[in-house]
Amino acid sequence: xxxxxxxxxxxxxxxxxxxxxxTLLRSKGLNISEPMAFGLSSALTFxxxxxxxxxxxxxxxxxxxxxxxxxxxxxxxxxxxxxxxFSNQAKGMQALDDELAKxxxxxxxxSVYWLPYFPEDMRFHFNAHNLVVYGKNAQxxxxxxxxxxxxxxxxxxxxxxxARFAKGALxxxxxxxxxRKVPQQIDLTPHIYSSINxxxxxxxxxxxxxxxxxxxxxxxxKIRALVKTKPKYQKLFLGNIVRMQEEIxxxxxxxxxxxASFLDESAKLTDNxxxxxxxxxxxxxxxxxxxxxxxxxxxCKKRKDLSxxxxxxxxxxxxxxxxxxxxxxxxxxxx
Amino acid sequence: xxEKDVPQDDSATYQGQKKLIYAVDESGHYHGVKSTGWExxxxxxxxxxxxxxxxxxxxxxxxxQGQVSALAYHMLRLRFDISSxxxxxxxxxxxxxxxxxxxxxxxxxxxxxxxxxxxxxLTLAELTSLPE
Numbered sequence: 380x381x382x383x384x385x386x387x388x389x390x391x392x393x394x395x396x397x398x399x400x401x402t403l404l405r406s407k408g409l410n411i412s413e414p415m416a417f418g419l420s421s422a423l424t425f426x427x428x429x430x431x432x433x434x435x436x437x438x439x440x441x442x443x444x445x446x447x448x449x450x451x452x453x454x455x456x457x458x459x460x461x462x463x464x465f466s467n468q469a470k471g472m473q474a475l476d477d478e479l480a481k482x483x484x485x486x487x488x489x490s491v492y493w494l495p496y497f498p499e500d501m502r503f504h505f506n507a508h509n510l511v512v513y514g515k516n517a518q519x520x521x522x523x524x525x526x527x528x529x530x531x532x533x534x535x536x537x538x539x540x541x542a543r544f545a546k547g548a549l550x551x552x553x554x555x556x557x558x559r560k561v562p563q564q565i566d567l568t569p570h571i572y573s574s575i576n577x578x579x580x581x582x583x584x585x586x587x588x589x590x591x592x593x594x595x596x597x598x599x600x601k602i603r604a605l606v607k608t609k610p611k612y613q614k615l616f617l618g619n620i621v622r623m624q625e626e627i628x629x630x631x632x633x634x635x636x637x638x639a640s641f642l643d644e645s646a647k648l649t650d651n652x653x654x655x656x657x658x659x660x661x662x663x664x665x666x667x668x669x670x671x672x673x674x675x676x677x678x679c680k681k682r683k684d685l686s687x688x689x690x691x692x693x694x695x696x697x698x699x700x701x702x703x704x705x706x707x708x709x710x711x712x713x714x
Numbered sequence: 715x716x717e718k719d720v721p722q723d724d725s726a727t728y729q730g731q732k733k734l735i736y737a738v739d740e741s742g743h744y745h746g747v748k749s750t751g752w753e754x755x756x757x758x759x760x761x762x763x764x765x766x767x768x769x770x771x772x773x774x775x776x777x778x779q780g781q782v783s784a785l786a787y788h789m790l791r792l793r794f795d796i797s798s799x800x801x802x803x804x805x806x807x808x809x810x811x812x813x814x815x816x817x818x819x820x821x822x823x824x825x826x827x828x829x830x831x832x833x834x835x836l837t838l839a840e841l842t843s844l845p846e
Binding site: 391392393413414432434435492493498499500501502503504527528529541545546547548614615617618619621622625626628630631632636637639640643644647658659662665666669672673675676679680 | 715727728729731732733734735736737738742743744746748752754755757758759760761762763765766793794795797798801802803804833835
């Protein structure tokens with residue numbers, strides 16, 4: 380067997396899903412940056428689901444659920460995306476080889492845990508990690524452009540198969556996707572405004588108390604209530620929030636900086652100063668989230684005289700700031 | 715965040731990898747900036763990893779004393795918990811809880827053990843034994 384190595388311009392991203400779709404679209408000549416993909420899909424949000432436990436700790440997310448970004452971007456920009464899942468593993472691997480042989484870059488949904496090139500401390504059972512396969516070498520190893528890594532990586536076929544077909548929550552079932560056709564000309568302007576509007580509307584949360592600003596305040600309330608729990612649980616609870624915000628490829632401050640970057644890029648594209656001002660405000664929101672993370676960890680370290688109330692206050696200030704950002708975003712008019 | 719404020723703390727948890735963070739340059743525009751880690755973040759990661767390791771060690775000691783089955787140790791070592799193991803194996807959580815006791819685990823038919831082996835990528839011998 381000879382090597383198959385397709386042309387790819389590997390670009391490191393913060394987040395896997397926005398990174399993969401950006402890479403796939405750029406390979407077809409459609410220049411969509413990672414923040415642009417993230418912003419266009421209105422993926423920014425906040426979710427705190429106390430009843431969904433992962434390793435005994437509640438689910439906290441700063442973005443829409445997996446697959447939402449790719450789906451929304453392709454729908455908005457009228458991109459023809461061919462996505463399929465497989466019940467037969469061998470067929471799934473064969474289909475991947477066939478697409479590579481045809482010269483197509485292939486996006487895959489995989490489980491982080493079974494990808495051997497991940498650092499040990501970052502491997503956990505999360506089934507919705509996205510990556511791009513750009514070839515296969517003579518030894519049968521797949522050549523992978525994993526968007527959250529600085530350089531391209533290699534993965535043995537057996538491991539990749541295991542990663543694609545890992546069962547459990549959000550199981551990928553071997554999901555693979557190929558961009559078939561992209562439109563020649565796209566005017567991003569109307570999409571930018573509509574997606575900002577959607578993001579802003581979501582920021583207030585839905586009827587339930589788990590989303591958006593309401594979710595942030597709800598979480599702050601939970602932090603205050605931690606007083607009654609053991610110090611060890613307090614630490615793990617706060618550590619979990621920080622990890623979801625910073626460790627899991629978010630581009631810093633739970634995607635707030637990535638969103639600000641999207642606003643910044645949009646301001647340049649549309650020549651709209653209001654967007655530039657909003658970008659600045661979003662950056663301040665992000666900075667405040669980072670300060671919250673610092674406070675949370677300082678509390679865990681028992682440094683300074685921080686109390687749980689102080690940490691919760693800081694988190695509530697994030698909610699207040701996001702409320703203000705929401706008003707700014709809703710007031711933006713297309714020019 | 716300002717470009718020059720992007721932390722470069724050489725976090726051990728990154729194992730030499732770098733992450734991309736979005737930050738503002740002097741002209742006020744955004745760029746992707748590579749970061750070697752942030753002390754605050756790696757503290758949180760380390761805390762979670764340490765907690766898991768502690769639980770795993772406890773399970774190993776208990777398994778050696780015959781209080782829990784080898785499955786309890788391997789489950790934690792491979793970063794599963796009862797709920798994720800239930801989702802991947804198809805067993806109910808109450809079944810897995812029973813399998814965590816040596817009495818039930820030692821009598822499990824090979825068919826059920828194989829289900830665990832498959833999901834956890836272990837051989838039958840590895841699943842039923844403990845490290846020295």
